[in-house]
Amino acid sequence: MPLYLxxxxxxxxxDFGESDKIVTFYTISFGKLKGIAKGAKRSKKRFGINLEPFSLVTLHFFEKKEDSLVRVSACDLINPFQGIRDDLFKIAYGSYMIEVVEKLAPERERHPELFKLLTDFLGILEARGVTEDLLRVFEVRLLDDLGLKPHLSDCVICHTPFNSGTKVRFSPEKGGTLCNRCVKGLSTIPVSIGTLKTLEMAIKIEPLKIPRLIFSREVRDESREILRGFIRFHTGSVLKSLEFIEKIKDIK
Known part of the structure; x- marks a missing residue:
């Protein structure tokens, strides 16, 4: 029975039963994995915060053919992202990042670029905090990494190109933008050409330049609505972490 790291x-x-924990990981080598850590509730010395959300760890696990969960044998802490844990607002935004990854990423499908995206943005969140603009960049790059990027360049149905004066709508159901001729009977969201160009740029921009991105108010509002609608369509539900973010917005 091989041991994997x-x-x-x-x-x-x-928590699972009297002494165990069921943990979901996003790994660089295996994609999303679910595992059971036997005795984790009782042995705080053995695992500590290593099995808590946000922790970056070296995971040691093995598998049994008849089990759907891998068996966690050890977890070595690399980075607890303590700066996130110590701040309510960082917890809220960080919880959204890890929840959307958990909901959208398929199990056992390797996407090392997604792992890097997640760890990079957790690092930005810990060091600087995350604005709504950066969350939109995270969302659109996550969708791109998973092969779910919305179609933004022309009409997703008839492929009519858009110009600066075109009235554009976005359909989560159809997976992208629509021209006026193709919009009939569909639930859509209005979006400007400027927002579409900004989101395309957000996918291509060099990682070091991401924290410098600042959206206009129009781009911020439109991108929030279309990306949240698109993610909701794919997950089938409103994420709990989004509800938490909305609850604490007025505290500042």
């Missing part, structure tokens, strides 16, 4: 971010952790 891989870097991983803990996405979620829940």
């Amino acid at each position: 891989t870097e991983a971010v803990v996405l979620s952790s829940m």
